[in-house]
Amino acid sequence: MNLEDHLGDIFGKARSMAGVSVEAAAHAARLSAADYAAFEQSGEAPTRPNLAALATLTGLNPEKLARIAAGWMPAAKEHSLWRKFRVLVSGNG
Numbered sequence: 589m590n591l592e593d594h595l596g597d598i599f600g601k602a603r604s605m606a607g608v609s610v611e612a613a614a615h616a617a618r619l620s621a622a623d624y625a626a627f628e629q630s631g632e633a634p635t636r637p638n639l640a641a642l643a644t645l646t647g648l649n650p651e652k653l654a655r656i657a658a659g660w661m662p663a664a665k666e667h668s669l670w671r672k673f674r675v676l677v678s679g680n681g
Contacts, residue, residue, distance in 0.1 A: 618637065619635070639654060
């Protein structure tokens with residue numbers, strides 16, 4: 589099972605909820621404001637952001653974010669045991 593959000597999405601949502609400016613997040617991440625904004629959009633950065641400092645600033649768990657950054661994925665679920673299974677999607681689809 590893939591995560592719906594990439595690392596940039598996770599930090600963007602946390603930053604917004606915590607009321608942290610892009611500039612403050614960029615400073616914590618050790619990125620320029622432009623590179624940080626691109627990181628939130630794509631999940632990619634020219635250099636590895638300081639995830640621990642950024643997590644602390646935005647109120648997220650640094651250890652869990654390090655695992656996500658290292659490629660952690662949720663465990664697969666056995667769906668054949670369920671009588672009915674519906675996939676719900678949202679968005680512009």
